[in-house]
Amino acid sequence: xxxxxxxxxxxxxxxxxxxxxxxxxxxxxxxxxxxxxxxxxxxxxxxxxxxxxxxxxxxxxxxxxxxxxxxxxxxxxxxxxxxxxxxxxxxxxxxxxxxxxxxxxxxxxxxxxxxxxxxxxxxxxxxxxxxxxxxxxxxxxxxxxxxxxxxxxxxxxxxxxxxxxxxxxxxxxxxxxxxxxxxxxxxxxxxxxxxxxxxxxx
Amino acid sequence: xxxxxxxxxxxxxxxxxxxxxxxxxxxxxxxxxxxxxxxxxxxxxxxxxxxxxxxxxxxxxxxxxxxxxxxxxxxxxxxxxxxxxxxxxxxxxxxxxxxxxxxxxxxxxxxxxxxxxx
Numbered sequence: 001x002x003x004x005x006x007x008x009x010x011x012x013x014x015x016x017x018x019x020x021x022x023x024x025x026x027x028x029x030x031x032x033x034x035x036x037x038x039x040x041x042x043x044x045x046x047x048x049x050x051x052x053x054x055x056x057x058x059x060x061x062x063x064x065x066x067x068x069x070x071x072x073x074x075x076x077x078x079x080x081x082x083x084x085x086x087x088x089x090x091x092x093x094x095x096x097x098x099x100x101x102x103x104x105x106x107x108x109x110x111x112x113x114x115x116x117x118x119x120x121x122x123x124x125x126x127x128x129x130x131x132x133x134x135x136x137x138x139x140x141x142x143x144x145x146x147x148x149x150x151x152x153x154x155x156x157x158x159x160x161x162x163x164x165x166x167x168x169x170x171x172x173x174x175x176x177x178x179x180x181x182x183x184x185x186x187x188x189x190x191x192x193x194x195x196x197x198x199x200x201x202x
Numbered sequence: 203x204x205x206x207x208x209x210x211x212x213x214x215x216x217x218x219x220x221x222x223x224x225x226x227x228x229x230x231x232x233x234x235x236x237x238x239x240x241x242x243x244x245x246x247x248x249x250x251x252x253x254x255x256x257x258x259x260x261x262x263x264x265x266x267x268x269x270x271x272x273x274x275x276x277x278x279x280x281x282x283x284x285x286x287x288x289x290x291x292x293x294x295x296x297x298x299x300x301x302x303x304x305x306x307x308x309x310x311x312x313x314x315x316x317x318x319x320x
Contacts, residue, residue, distance in 0.1 A: 009242075034280070041244060041320045056273065062291050062306075064244055064320045066237045078272040082285065 001031065006038040013045035025050035026068070032058040043067045055081050208268055211259045213304045215250060228257050228304075244320040252312045258301035261288040291319055 010026035025047035027037060031054040041064045042048035048065035051058060055077035065071035074081055209224040215233030230253045238245045264277035264284030277285040288296040291306035302308035307317055 039320075057275075061287075062289065062293070064237075064291070066244075078270075080270045080273070080275055080277050082277065082287070 001033045001035070004036040004038065006036070006040065008040045008042075010040060010042040010048075011044045013042075013047075015044060015046070023052075025073075028052065030054065032056075034058065036061075038062055040064075042071075046070070047073050049073070051075065051077060051081065053077065055079065058082070205271065206268075211257060211304055213254050213257050215254065228253065230254060238316075243318055246307065246317045246319045247315070248310065248317075249314045250310075250312045254303070255312050257304045259304060260301050261286065261296040261298060263287065292317060 005027060013026050014024040026042035026045035027040065027049040028047065029035065029050075030052050032051050033054065034057040037049060037058070037060045039062045040049075043066055045068045048068040048071040049060065049063070050070075050073045051060075052073075052075045055074055057080060059082045060072065061082070207221065207223060209221050209227070212220060212224065213228045213230070214220050215230045215235075217231075218229075220227035220229060230251050233248070233250045233254070235246065235248045235250075238247050263286050264279075267277050267285075269276055279285055288298070290296065290302070290308040294308045296302055296308055303310040307319070310317065
């Protein structure tokens with residue numbers, strides 16, 4: 001809350017799946033309220049930047065994201081959230097409930113996915129919780145302006161755009177057997193997801 | 203409840219496709235864009251057709267954006283003035299009375315170019 005994260009080079013985050021589960025990213029925040037994420041370079045991470053729950057008044061600008069499994073993910077958040085003049089070479093997923101963001105980057109994938117409910121916050125910018133909750137819904141209320149995009153070329157670090165409605169896969173149960181199976185089939189499941197969304201840059 | 207999505211002033215190249223509900227996107231067949239690392243630097247290397255020069259936009263402000271529905275809020279600067287998105291990826295200041303390329307690099311033009319982005 002009320003923080004600035006800037007001028008960082010972030011790389012090799014969770015690629016070995018040292019920890020199985022969510023909550024890992026180059027920058028991963030819950031309840032980013034009036035946060036500035038500026039001029040960072042995030043590569044080779046499971047998620048370049050992942051803003052999860054309650055994002056409000058947060059500004060993401062002048063960042064470079066590439067070679068991440070996912071570049072930018074704004075999830076279960078009511079906004080306003082701005083991602084502007086950010087260069088993304090892979091993918092932006094927004095499961096935003098209700099989504100309130102403006103984006104300007106060359107690669108976006110708007111995931112109109114249902115997720116859990118998230119608490120809203122009082123305005124003007126504040127971390128006070130007014131007690132109402134945001135109900136999960138299909139997302140939207142996004143603004144895409146001044147995006148320049150080109151499609152991915154396989155095998156190259158190439159800017160790409162995919163605007164697709166994708167639904168996130170449910171998390172597998174955290175049992176030992178499932179983890180082992182999930183690890184051994186991660187390549188094929190990634191390919192299958194890529195085919196669904198048209199992703200082909202890796 | 204489905205929420206509206208607003209999209210305008212965007213350029214799509216080399217097979218990238220616009221959001222289905224977008225009005226008047228510019229779609230061109232050709233063009234490439236790559237990220238190249240060189241020591242500690244990162245370069246955006248592009249080769250774009252002439253058509254992309256047709257899209258020129260002024261800096262976007264909170265006045266250009268629809269009000270955010272759920273928190274019932276505008277896109278604002280910390281002091282309450284309309285948000286101004288006038289600094290591009292490489293730090294170029296966009297003047298309010300001028301127009302610039304779509305995307306994160308304000309001075310990007312058609313043809314071949316190599317821009318250091320980090």
